[in-house]
Amino acid sequence: MAKQPRRRCKICREWFYHRFQNEWWCCPEHGAEYGIMLREKEKVKKEQQRKKEAQQERRNLKIRKLALKPDSYFKAQAQQAFNKFIRLRDHDKSCISCGETNPPDLHGGQWDCGHFKTVGGFPELRFEERNAYRQCKSCNAGSAKHGAKAATVAQQYEATLVERFGQELVDWLNGPHEMTRYRREDFIRIRDEYRRKCREMEKKLEDA
Ligand SMILES: [Zn+2]
Ligand SMILES: [Zn+2]
Structure with missing residues (x-):
């Protein structure tokens, strides 16, 4: 047997x-206890499945929502990330224009990222690191206006660039540049790249 x-x-x-x-x-x-245990396990599994589906649904909704966003939405995100990176990069530098190291806190912050060649007039230099530096809010606001204040800010900006990097950089910035035709994917790529660079920079500053 x-x-x-x-x-x-x-x-x-x-x-x-x-x-x-x-x-x-x-x-x-x-046997009865085992039956209850199995039902309990099944319940947990179903609950997990339901959560997973809800999460996937939220993700899909987010993707559909993002698909409806205009390109300008991603352009603004890319610019925001780039500007933040510039401020972090220049964290120990004084204002590129007036030389102030501890400007007054205006509108909830002291510092902006100021472009030497404006983003409106020279969009091809919008994401050019050599064209952007930490600038105090007062100078950045001044450069947006026309008139004497804007001219002074621009002159000071140029002088500091020459001092820090030499005349060649200013000449290069003033020179002709290839026109860029950014598309949605480019803005997303630039945004992600600068967000990553910001995280790295923040980490470095924290560790220091
Ligand atoms: Zn037993
Ligand atoms: Zn300034």
């Missing part, structure tokens, strides 16, 4: 001989 294989009870781990193929318990009580 073949030796009947033993099984361990799923509940108490005791060895027992089963009579039915689907019997995994040593006694009716443990």
